[in-house]
Amino acid sequence: MKLIVQKYGGTSVANAEALKKAASKIIKTKEEGNQVVVVVSAMGSRTDELINLAIELTDSPEPREMDMLLSTGERETMSLMAMYLKNQGHDAISLTGSQAGIITTSKHGQAEIEEITGDRVREGIENGKVVIVAGFQGFNRDTREITTLGRGGSDATAVALAAALNADVCEIYTDVEGVFTADPRIVKNAKLIKEITYEEMLEMASSGAKVLMPRSVEFGRRYNVPIKVSSTFMEEEGTVVKDKVMEQAIISGVTHTDQEVKFTLFGVPDQPGIAAKVFRPLSEKGVSVDMIVQNVSKENKSDISFTAPHDQMSTVQEILNPVVKELRGEGLDIDENIARVSLIGAGMKSESGIASKMFETLGEEKININMISTSPIRISCVVDKKNVEKALKVLHKTFIEVN
């Protein structure tokens, strides 16, 4: 008998009809002789509705109260799902994050899962029940408070729960068929990826693929839980993320993101400790700095460029303006007009010349490269925003379609 954790996202439980469709998948899995644990998100746009209610009342909602408010969304879904399954003749029980023993750090709105005790989950499974767990939320032991996990929190709940329960697979049901070699809305020839390694998926998620959040992939990798991503509304097989894949393509995918901003600090002293002075305050305020490039210019001065999420732009400015002054830098430049395209593939490790071929390909299309950063299995180029679609298409054609 297999133990399967399934996660249904907001669109998969947006209304009674969708919820019934999701339930039929759960029932099918159960009737095939599996033990099933289900993690649910809030219904459709419910979380946004709750956020809007809060914003009507205050510009800066107390994070602890915001967690109290938002955690109700998944609780609605879980109880509706449990009562529907029960009504269909399948014993089920819903559990909140704290009832399921999802222990987190205390940081409201961005809590991290520390441990899953899961006693009541196991009890439910042993009694033959489908156990429905509210995603996105947990409980901090010291403060005795309800917490939420931030963006992608329900996926993280599902994968962490699968790890804690030693499940055979964590199935993520969503409104897309799986992970594609590029965004299929832009690249018409994009293909569904059947299998991909955790490392590649991590790089894809970190560089723009929105299907899975990096934190969920990282959980899967750390505890070696296979993650299957597929659509609630189709019978397709989807994408499996795991440690080894059968056929390793040289390049698995081309990703892009235009949700970043490029910052450049001009003319700061080129001496040890400067980078720390710039990046420590940013990390302390939770800014997720991505690509970092430093050039030494004349007169022992250097320019430091990096990218950060667009929605953290004003935070970065507030932090860096005094830093530039303190370092006697020449200025801070902000470029919102950028995008990033990345090639991801484990095959890069053994195949040389991928980077230069990427630069040539972009060059032939007259696409200027602003910044470059690489990892062992990824090459990213920052380009002007207006060039992103063209870059994506030509890279997909050159590196994926030819194979």
Added chain:
Amino acid sequence: MKLIVQKYGGTSVANAEALKKAASKIIKTKEEGNQVVVVVSAMGSRTDELINLAIELTDSPEPREMDMLLSTGERETMSLMAMYLKNQGHDAISLTGSQAGIITTSKHGQAEIEEITGDRVREGIENGKVVIVAGFQGFNRDTREITTLGRGGSDATAVALAAALNADVCEIYTDVEGVFTADPRIVKNAKLIKEITYEEMLEMASSGAKVLMPRSVEFGRRYNVPIKVSSTFMEEEGTVVKDKVMEQAIISGVTHTDQEVKFTLFGVPDQPGIAAKVFRPLSEKGVSVDMIVQNVSKENKSDISFTAPHDQMSTVQEILNPVVKELRGEGLDIDENIARVSLIGAGMKSESGIASKMFETLGEEKININMISTSPIRISCVVDKKNVEKALKVLHKTFIEVN
């Protein structure tokens, strides 16, 4: 320094505007130097929306899951209220029923409050915070489950919390100005009652006055907590329910209800134990039987009549049909076409002739009386539904307006 418990009902927190209005009352009370604990209901029609979601999925929702679902409504309100107060510069914290230590029986949907530990409520008060508690919900220790208290549950939460905290007063804010001598929508001359005793309020609530539920009044009486009922939207003083009042009117109010049905069992044996056979199964199924009248007819047979809530009509039928057969009774009659009018007043205890004056008054208006029942401070007459307005007006004129 006084400790005041305030309760805001659904209409008082229906939207951002109403919630701000309620918050201004809370802030005013706090700024006058009081400690404030607030109990909130779900916003407007939120509970009905949640019930409708459940009914879309199943005709018979699992009670445990229904409580999980419905308990989210008050949690939304409490966190919104807490974040708004905080934003207005008044430290506040929201607590769920279980966080507030509201320990109940295990009966889902109709749980009774057994105990309020209230540690976190006291902690909040001592730290100078306004403590916002989710109404209508609690926690059962044995099952470790969230429960809801059924109709009027948020009022019960507020009064029980006031009792547990030894509060000076429990203020119930609602969409009416207080308790009136009769329903002001029918009797134009109805007056606001400034003070009324627990006993009278219990009788009024049990016989049709909808402002307070009997269970809340009973809590107030048992622990001697004064309850003040007034409108969120007006500055009027409202009605205070307490143990002794300054000026005791002979008749405090005239109430009515048309939400009841009259059942009559004809020709059942007139012997000991028969009434128990009829009423025990009803009480076991939670039917709240009200007026009971028994007449002995010829041949040692008797007729038993009683009233019960309209929404329990089919339950009563299902229970009594076999009972009538078992007792070899002659039949079961159901009259939906009835209403009940009642006179309530502590002064009745010392004033004779009230009952006969009531019967005369109705008789002069050609209103036939179907059933009569009395308590030391109440006289109720069941009349045809079509006569209820006329009865109410003439009784109010005779017993209240003349004084």
